[in-house]
Amino acid sequence: MKTMMKRGIALALPLALVFGATVAAPSQAADTEITWLIDNGQSNQDVAKALVTAYEKANPGNKVTVVLRPGGTDGDNLVKTKLATGSMEDVFTYNSGSLFQALAPTKNLLDMTSQPFMKNVLSGFYPVVSANKKIYGVPFGTASVGGILYNKKIYAKLKLKIPTTWDEFMANNKKIKAAGIDPVIQSYKETWTSQLFVLADYYNVQAAHPNFAADYTANKEKYAKNKTALRGFEYIEEIKKLNYFNRDYASTTYAQALDKLALGQGAHYPMATWAIPQIAAQQPANLEDVGFFAQPGPKASVNGVTVWVPSGTYIPAATKNAAAAAKFVGWLTSAKAVDVMNSVEGFAGGPYYIKAASIPNALPGAIQDVMKYFAKNATAPALEFVSPIKGPNLEKILVEVGLGITTAKKAAAAYDADVVKQAKQLGIKGW
Known part of the structure; x- marks a missing residue:
């Protein structure tokens, strides 16, 4: 995922930032000074700065140094290298689900199962940070939802209806193209953004094949052989053939794509709702021009x-600072920490997994759209949260489909081959 990382743009800045001004006394340094590794998305930096400031104010004498890492594959490799060499910061924030499993958690991470602060965490989060029946992490931020961000003004001008099927979606794209507007924005300059049409389609895959995750994990299902799962790859191929992408999609960045969407320079952007805080930061005057709908499938x-x-x-x-690290991690599960995150991001992409979490009264329109799906229980976890298998090269494979270098069928087969090594490394039966 970040990799679908989830909550921002990766700029690969190899530097450390210190947030907060409190300095611990020298004799206390070993117990009160810790480091925290996060990915360098701007929204992450903003949230981290606010959290550390609040934490240090509530805990005089404690100091947290925030270290930035790149997102995407580069970030994945850095995290694994740091853990393997014993050079990881005292606390780090990273994916849950399949990428968490790839960290060899029972060997590399501290067990948090018995920590008193775990009672603050909704039990639904436990499985995605667990191994051998032990819990190794707490949630950071909100859930995010994958689907289609769209420009409301374009839809209103062209009198378009929200599509619930792929055919309806493509019919809208045809009208948008005829109006001289880019129907679908893509941002292949940052390859991780290429994955949404496939990953966000998992709701439709699971609806058609409820046992897909288990069979996929057991090497009994393949993207190239399952017609429903293959559709995500075919969607990209279809849109490419009809020239529905923005002309500069090969060189467009994530940030530029968000600007295009908010400013009405494109109608749709397949993305997850972790983009909403970034849009709020880049184009605050146009935030309410952005809406959200589920990725359409074969049936309304x-x-x-x-x-x-x-x-x-x-x-x-x-870590040599386990007690101080646990104190900070525990504070991240508090109602105060949630309030701080709300004050920065405004309920970024979906619900929190913290029991005491409050929901702001004024939600961005796109998030209000999202909450309707939760209200009717029309949700499914992404595949990487119900299967430990996610190949590292999906983003690059999908870029090749979008550029017309390979076909959907060949790309799906390539991805099926891509996951084999990881499955074997994890020791999963059937591989």
């Missing part, structure tokens, strides 16, 4: 959203 009667459970915050086994 099956219409729901794929949910990304929040990232996890973990403590490496090699």
Whole structure:
């Protein structure tokens, strides 16, 4: 995922930032000074700064140094290298689900199962940060939902209806193209953004094949052989053939794509709702021009959203500051921490997994759209949260489909081959 990382743009800035001004006394340094590794998305930086400021104010003498890492594959590799070499920061925030499993948690992370602060965490989060029946992380931020962000003004001008099937979606795209507007924005300059048409389609896959995740994990299902799962790859191929992408999609960045959408320079952007805080930061005057709908599938009667459970915050086994790290991680599960995150992001992408979490009264319109799917229970977790298998090269494979270098069928087969190595490394039966 970030990789679908979930909550921002990856700029690969190899530097450390210190947020907060409190300085611990030298004799207390070993117990009160810790480091925290996060990905360098701007919204993450803003949230981290606010959280650390509040934490240090509530805990005089404690100090947290925030270290930034790139997102995407580069970030994945850095996290694994730090853990393998014992050089990981005292606390780090990273994916839950399949990418968490790839960290060898029982070896590399501290067990949080018995920590008193775990009672603050909704039990629905436990499975995505657990291994061998032990819990290794707490949630960071909100859930996010994958689907289609769209420009409301374009829809109103062209009198378009929200599509609930793929055919309806493509009919809208045809009208949008005829009006001289880019129907679908893509941002292949940052390859991780290429994955949404496939990953956000998992709600439709699970609806048609309820046992897909288990069979996929057991090497009994393949994207290239399952017609429903293959559709996500075919969607990209279809849109490419009809020239519905923005002309500069190969060089467009994530941030530029969000600007295009908010400013009405494109009608649709397949993305997850972790983009909403970024839009609010970049184009605050146009935030309410952005709406959301579920990725359409084959049937109007099956219409729901794929949910990304929040990232996890973990403590490496090699830390020399376990007590101070646990104190900070525990504080992140508090109502106060949630209030701080709300004040920065305004309920970023979906619900929190913290029991004491409050919901702001004024939600962005796109998030109000999202909450309707939760209200009618039309949700399914992304595949990476119900299966430990996610190949590292999906984003690059899908870029090739979008550029017309390969076909959907060949790309799906390539991805099926891509996951084999990971499955074997995890020791999963059937591979």
